[in-house]
Amino acid sequence: MAVKDYSIRVVGREYIVTKSNRTVFRVKCKHYGKNGCGWRVTASYKPHLECWQLITVMPDHRCIPDDVSLGHRNLDVNMIANLLKEFVKRSPAYELENVERAVKIEFGFDISYSKAWDGLKRAIEDFYGTWESSVQELPTYMETLQNVDRTHLYEKYKHVMLIAATIDANHHVLPLAFAIVDTDCTESWLWFLQLVSRYIVQDRYHTCLISDRHVGITSAVERIPAFHPPHGRHRFCLRHVCSNFNQYVKDVRLKDMCWRAGTSIDLLEFNETIAAIQLLNQAAYDWLNRIDKSKWAIAYDEGWRHGILTTNLSECINGVLKWARRLPITALVQLTYDRVVLFFVKRLHDA
Template sequence: MNTQPTLYCSIPFFEQTFPEIPADSVDISNLRLDTGMLFKTKEELMEAVKDHSIRHARREYYVTESSKTKWKVLYKHSTEGHVKCNPSYGIKQVIQNVKDQTGYDVPYQKAWYSWKMTREIVYGTWESSVQKLPKYLGAIQKYNSGTIVEWKHKGFQQSTAAMDENQQVLPLAFAVVDEETYPSWKWFLQQLSRHVVRGRRGMCLTSECHGGLIKVVREGPDFVSPHGVHRYCLRHVCSNFNSSIKNVVLKDLCWQAGSEYQLRKFNRIMEEIKKQSVTAFAYLDQINKEKWTASHDGGWRCGILTTNMSECINGVLKGARRLPISALVEITLERTVHYFHVRAIKGQKMLQNNQLWTDFACKMFISWQQKAVEHTVTKYNQA
């Protein structure tokens, strides 16, 4: 007959004192810990906690306080590493991670609490983040030559990027503003003109068809003739077109028209759109063709029809936009630095190989060279 005491007695949840449960006759190797248990020695307690964490809790712990009369431990946060490596790590991932590691289904509320605490440990609270931001930005500006900091209210993140000679994204500027409105776009483009454009001519700005942004650009002068030009993202034009016309076939024709470089072929596609829908043709015809078509662009786009490069930056900063402001700035800096570091290594390799052009340009040249070899000459109108 088992004479061991019951380890799970009924204890009222809000009680401040708990009945003592003697552990004299408890088999340490098989017990489950419970509130109120007593042990003869500190060593026996340590052994019981160790066994319980391995056999039942299946979680690591660490000692926060140890003396002759007190031994305090806390479980390690298993989600901390995941949250630090991946800012977009969410509550569903927490639940699944615990399930995979322990086999237990964690309640959503408990997972949310753990996720919230871990994010505050790793990234700080919203209040502390705002207080920390001025010093952090000051340090970035001091120790990273060329860094320029201008203040605006916290909220929505805006960014701008270019394409380098190797057809890779080149981040230029980041901003955090209240929302995408005329005032915020005006402030952002003013900073872009002041610190990036700096009076250069021949600049081409490609953007979505946002009303506030279009109004700011028209006020210029950097992205209006004769200083520069403004072009629309073809993907956004097609998306807005489809929202109005609601026809996928016509949307595909819209893309074909916008991406066609030969005027003859562009006109043929537009005639096909007109044949299928006069309304769809009228919608596209009222948009300035220089803004959205490659055939009327004049070479300003350099083959870049969309703002997909900005989406690449969004992918690099995935999840960071939901973090407290200082953490957002820190991750933006760290990942951008890593982005440049990887490309610097690639650039050094090209130089060591004595390449005349970038990898992208070399591939294009080889492709065209192979095509040129296949060309033939046909004689006609000769005696």
Template sequence: MDSPVSVKVYYHGKVLLQTPEGVQFVCRNPCTFAVPFTISFEELNGAICQSIDSPRSKKVTSILYRHPLLIFGGFIQFQTMYITDEASMQKMFSIYHQVQSQVSVIELYVEFKQLPLVVEEPDPIKEWEGYNSESEEEFDSNYEIVDSNEGRDHVYSTRLTLSQNHSKLNSDTIAEAIKSLVKADPSLKIEEVQSRFNYMISYRKAWLAKQKSIEKVFGGWKSSYEVLYTWFEAMCQKEPSAAVEFESIIPYDGNKIAPDVRIFNRVFWTFYPCLRAFKHSKPIVQVDSTNLCGKYKGTLLVAVSQDGNQNIVPIAFAIVEGETSDAWYFFLSRLRKHVVTRDGVGLISNQHDSIKSAIARSNGAWEPPRAFHMFCIRHIASNFLRRFKVPSLQKLVVKIGSSKTMREYNMRYQKLHEQGEIYTEWLDKIPRSQYALAFDEGYRWGCMTTNLVECINSVLKGVRNLPVTALVKETFNRLNELFTRKRAEAEAQMNVGHVFSEFVITKLQAYQRAAGNIQ
């Protein structure tokens, strides 16, 4: 890391979210310069200002770093992170060091603030009428009159700092100021909202500002529930083969049912390309959940599969009240009804009791011989570590589960047993067929974890921070981009005469080389 790295700065442009490669920066005249890895965060700010020939008149207020995320099957999706201090800058350099073979420059999108803010001298009565409630002390602490040279008008300039809990910098003002940031990244952290301003705003004020800003960009939190059914109805008219199921709660007014009123409870949806894709994918399903982070609580449930080229295949979604047995039963029963219609399927999940309960209630739909429920080995290892606090043995548990042969399994199991019977007794409470590759009868298809779901959650980064209708729209838009790209890749392979996928071809070539070395 001794040689300088090239930095490309975009400014006064746009941050495009919905492109085939993910986030993209655009501006008229980006500038490029080199910096050493030993540069400080303050020096980086100065170098950025100097690179656009405005070191004195501008102040950097926001730095957004664009970096690639490698998904299964070679799929690269560009994402962003904010650079706010020394720690985040060093993380940026660390990421660059890992991906520099794919991306040769560090791309930054920078926002500036003009310094000082100079305006025409206002009418002292009309312009400042709204500030009459302020005391002279408050006025003096926030504004100053700057004398100019003789023969020129006076100018007013605001100082860079405001007093704590200043009444004029309310959540509405902050919401308007951060709209561009929220549009670029709805998962913007509250700490990053606070760092945008030159004084410490309260966490609550920053949180309220973020919610209001999201509402301005993506629609109202409450009204989003009201239009969700209408949006799905319109979508199904255009795509009749899509599957959508709502579940609502009937409210009561005293002892009587409230007429023409329904309360949203759950919704399941899948798109026609997802239905078609699963028919040509491996008979394996991974499910997981992620909490919604917006104004209202809820949980997003996701199911994915994998095709013959190791690509992620998203197949279904649901918004539910939380990880309850009823919520998982709602999701898994609809998944079985609309998407996973064939038998002999492997289902991989964590060990959450609500999932186990839902499967027990499935009337055999997710039990042998129709389906085979197995656990993510990483979650098992995490539970082991939480129980015994022995990191070295946690790795051994992962190796036991990942053993490909019974001989390998028995050797590693014995090592764990030698460390203490209490460890193997804990592991024995889990059926071997549900965590060990050597005993899975092939239903895992080599998948030991729920990483596929976590990868698609990365593709859907930020959606859990949105109002529900905007969230659903984003699943539609981003999956459209994903399937369009993968279709183009598959067509390109077929056009050059490939019969098998690239992954299979690579494997066959490796086996041929290995066979040629046998004496």
């Protein structure tokens, strides 16, 4: 590493390795023998000292430097990864564009996109582990994490993080539950929401679940009594309803009218807006009419939403955890847990 650092930072020359094993390491200038350049270095490992010792260090380079504006061949993935370790430790979501900038500042050379990507990937794997090892360790890890939960009371694989959140009495977003599943399907949502019902909702009444109209969610909710009368209700995110509506009608004006209808607290105003939509586009009116009005319109809500129109709560949590998505699964679980604990501690101090 010292030879590599010297060649990159100090002299800006490239070298080639002529011999490398457990006892001898020998390198020479890429242009050794040309223009009188005889730069070479030999090091030998000394077992009794448990270190490497320089044996031969020949004169300074006499060759003409190459044009290395497009990168230094000895500036390899390992060296880039070593540079990036502290960056990914502080921010797992460290961006690729920052890699190229950091390398340029530190070493003075540009690197290719592929080398930047490989270096960032190596740094993440060195610090957080690989996806393969992470998945293999998950069963044991989760057993440990469950114990931690009892004590204290989200690249490669396409897992999905499911999130449940609410609003506390101080109108702050309160995360309730997270789960990492293989696919975003009915079975996954049924399992997740059953656990939410069992351990969070319990026997409470007047619970309102707000979600988008994903078929996996709606199918799962149909099988969970906690979100049906008389215990609770299931409502749709109005923003998603309007977005789905606009995908169908492809008319921003009608989309705005849909939002106006959904946010209206007056039944007469709601009916007038819906009638105006029908006059403009019968198919659009029919599309909205197929959705239970109580699930998306405040005028028919009967107070279950408590003024919450969208799923922005969960998406707010999702945004906070965005930085962890690229990590191996066990690192993602641990960092999610740690970040949520920090939020709870901060809220306690601010209370």
